[in-house]
Amino acid sequence: MDPITVFKGKSVSIPIANIDTDQITPARYLKGTEKKLGSVFFRDWRFNADGSPKPEFPLNRPGAQGVSILVAGDNYGCGSSREHAPWAMHDFGIRAVISTSIADIHTNNCLKNGIIPIVVDAATHPEALAAGEQNLEFEVDLPNRTLTLPSGRKVTFPIDAFAQRCLVQGLDELGYLRSHAKAVEAYESARPGR
Amino acid sequence: MPKTLFEKIWEDHVVLTEPDCPSVLYIDLHLIHEVTSPQAFAGLRNRGLKVRRPERTVATVDHIVPTHDPKIGILDPQARNLIAELTRGCAENGITFHGIGSPNQGIVHVIGPELGLTQPGMTIVCGDSHTSTHGAFGALAFGIGTSEVEMVLATQTLLQRKAKSMEVKVDGTLRKGVAAKDVILALIAKIGTGGGTGHAIEYRGAAIRALSMEERMTICNMSIEAGARAGMVAPDDATFQYLAGRPFAPKSFESFRKYSTDDGAAFDKGVSIDADALEPYITYGTNPGAGMPVTGIIPADTPRKMLDYMGLEAGKPLLGRPIDVVFIGSCTNSRISDLRAAASVLKGRKVKTPRVLVVPGSHAIKKQAESEGLHTIFREAGFDWREPGCSMCLAMNGDELKPGQTCVSTSNRNFEGRQGPGGRTLLASPYTAAASALEGAVADPRRYL
Numbered sequence: 001m002d003p004i005t006v007f008k009g010k011s012v013s014i015p016i017a018n019i020d021t022d023q024i025t026p027a028r029y030l031k032g033t034e035k036k037l038g039s040v041f042f043r044d045w046r047f048n049a050d051g052s053p054k055p056e057f058p059l060n061r062p063g064a065q066g067v068s069i070l071v072a073g074d075n076y077g078c079g080s081s082r083e084h085a086p087w088a089m090h091d092f093g094i095r096a097v098i099s100t101s102i103a104d105i106h107t108n109n110c111l112k113n114g115i116i117p118i119v120v121d122a123a124t125h126p127e128a129l130a131a132g133e134q135n136l137e138f139e140v141d142l143p144n145r146t147l148t149l150p151s152g153r154k155v156t157f158p159i160d161a162f163a164q165r166c167l168v169q170g171l172d173e174l175g176y177l178r179s180h181a182k183a184v185e186a187y188e189s190a191r192p193g194r
Numbered sequence: 195m196p197k198t199l200f201e202k203i204w205e206d207h208v209v210l211t212e213p214d215c216p217s218v219l220y221i222d223l224h225l226i227h228e229v230t231s232p233q234a235f236a237g238l239r240n241r242g243l244k245v246r247r248p249e250r251t252v253a254t255v256d257h258i259v260p261t262h263d264p265k266i267g268i269l270d271p272q273a274r275n276l277i278a279e280l281t282r283g284c285a286e287n288g289i290t291f292h293g294i295g296s297p298n299q300g301i302v303h304v305i306g307p308e309l310g311l312t313q314p315g316m317t318i319v320c321g322d323s324h325t326s327t328h329g330a331f332g333a334l335a336f337g338i339g340t341s342e343v344e345m346v347l348a349t350q351t352l353l354q355r356k357a358k359s360m361e362v363k364v365d366g367t368l369r370k371g372v373a374a375k376d377v378i379l380a381l382i383a384k385i386g387t388g389g390g391t392g393h394a395i396e397y398r399g400a401a402i403r404a405l406s407m408e409e410r411m412t413i414c415n416m417s418i419e420a421g422a423r424a425g426m427v428a429p430d431d432a433t434f435q436y437l438a439g440r441p442f443a444p445k446s447f448e449s450f451r452k453y454s455t456d457d458g459a460a461f462d463k464g465v466s467i468d469a470d471a472l473e474p475y476i477t478y479g480t481n482p483g484a485g486m487p488v489t490g491i492i493p494a495d496t497p498r499k500m501l502d503y504m505g506l507e508a509g510k511p512l513l514g515r516p517i518d519v520v521f522i523g524s525c526t527n528s529r530i531s532d533l534r535a536a537a538s539v540l541k542g543r544k545v546k547t548p549r550v551l552v553v554p555g556s557h558a559i560k561k562q563a564e565s566e567g568l569h570t571i572f573r574e575a576g577f578d579w580r581e582p583g584c585s586m587c588l589a590m591n592g593d594e595l596k597p598g599q600t601c602v603s604t605s606n607r608n609f610e611g612r613q614g615p616g617g618r619t620l621l622a623s624p625y626t627a628a629a630s631a632l633e634g635a636v637a638d639p640r641r642y643l
Contacts, residue, residue: 016499018481018483020481022609022610022612030257031273032272033236049615075391079418079609174349180210180351184350
């Protein structure tokens with residue numbers, strides 16, 4: 001994966017709480033074997049049954065062209081473990097998601113697909129949502145764990161230190177696990193039945 | 195120092211932890227299915243890797259299998275392709291595959307326990323969030339993404355940070371017509387869909403001890419709906435009786451008794467539920483936290499978007515509201531005890547709901563139910579008796595709601611479109627689903643028991 005360090009991006013807000021991964025990528029689009037799912041990102045909130053866009057949905061507003069920072073309501077990404085959700089987000093162009101909380105499995109899946117999950121406090125969240133309403137630009141500084149809001153205000157965000165290092169250096173988690181093959185063999189041989 | 199069940203299993207599986215890094219956690223059992231594994235096998239092929247310990251991975255098909263007459267075959271070419279990809283991945287790597295036509299095929303979280311693969315003290319993962327089901331046996335079981343499926347296939351390990359622990363204490367006795375499903379729906383209504391985020395839940399208390407293994411699985415299954423990493427119940431005699439004689443279960447269970455929380459062990463947080471006060475529950479909204487007693491009134495603070503989608507009004511009851519479909523099935527409630535519970539309500543009665551279907555969780559359950567004559571009770575009541583699979587829980591296999599239809603469902607998620615675009619889902623127990631099927635409307639099951 002390409003290293004991720006500092007990047008700027010236009011934002012969009014979907015100010016709804018408990019957005020589940022069934023909305024991000026509906027189950028009927030899980031039947032393929034490709035990761036190119038940007039066209040079905042939020043399929044049923046973005047489009048009518050006949051495929052025509054719903055003009056009021058934030059991603060369809062004229063200012064939302066080319067957005068890469070998603071600001072969402074509380075508890076983003078709950079529900080199904082489908083990695084098809086971050087695949088759709090990434091293919092659509094999303095590189096960071098901001099909320100007050102992001103579900104555990106979805107956080108892991110985002111980190112493995114070059115999307116930065118950014119948890120902000122309840123005081124910062126309304127400002128981020130309002131900025132996303134206007135599609136303003138945020139800056140993400142991953143090495144310093146800093147989000148710069150369009151107002152210029154900077155906040156730091158928590159991120160797993162190991163995942164951060166992998167993303168910043170473009171390292172591969174599977175490569176790390178494989179580097180410990182000897183320790184795994186020793187673990188297995190010390191435990192009969194494993 | 196006293197330890198929780200979770201800590202004991204965790205510590206037993208940490209291979210190593212480097213400074214500032216997550217732990218390398220050993221995985222005893224890896225379950226795979228057709229929807230979240232093809233890209234993982236493709237990833238292995240791209241790297242030129244093989245599955246490291248194929249005997250620790252077990253595969254089946256469940257999400258996209260049709261539940262109609264098997265003679266018709268699979269009509270959806272994408273579904274056929276997913277099965278072909280899984281078949282190929284298993285064949286290339288020597289993984290046991292319980293495919294279509296196998297007597298062991300069924301929902302992955304149903305067949306693991308049924309075959310005795312799921313055992314106390316294990317770490318179990320699967321590319322499916324409802325892997326928490328297996329925690330009912332005192333295992334640490336959790337859902338993972340496809341990248342992690344690839345990691346487990348390649349290394350039999352995962353990178354994990356230790357979760358926090360949460361105690362859910364359920365004391366008292368469940369009243370007649372109140373099921374395990376009602377316990378978990380009440381918990382999620384109480385703590386919310388993010389209330390368990392970052393935590394492994396252990397369910398404790400007299401009411402949990404009194405539950406059958408199937409009922410414990412129902413509760414652990416929906417731990418993820420409270421946002422929890424995992425849900426678990428310490429093993430006891432009920433666990434060992436369930437496992438005894440199953441194909442992959444051990445002969446002796448004594449070594450499993452150590453898997454319990456020590457007296458005085460501390461949890462990071464806790465919540466209690468009074469079983470005596472519980473009523474049958476039902477959801478009215480578009481996340482599993484939007485639940486209430488079946489006799490309740492839709493809360494005034496329900497978000498407008500939710501009410502509009504569901505076609506409901508705040509301040510009104512759900513009881514008596516007409517429904518279009520009843521679905522009994524899913525990894526939450528498709529086991530033999532669930533089918534017996536529904537049949538006890540339906541016996542000798544006829545449904546008024548236009549479309550009603552029951553989908554057993556596995557071929558073994560279907561066979562068992564047929565040997566008990568349950569299929570006859572269902573059919574005489576007006577139910578469609580189907581082949582096993584995930585079916586209308588997530589509507590990937592053609593079993594789906596039409597836009598605007600309302601379904602009382604024993605499944606686990608009521609998200610928008612979960613059972614088909616525009617479909618409206620009311621989550622409930624098999625008792626409540628069966629009673630609602632009879633009345634053609636949301637019903638309280640207690641009058642039928």
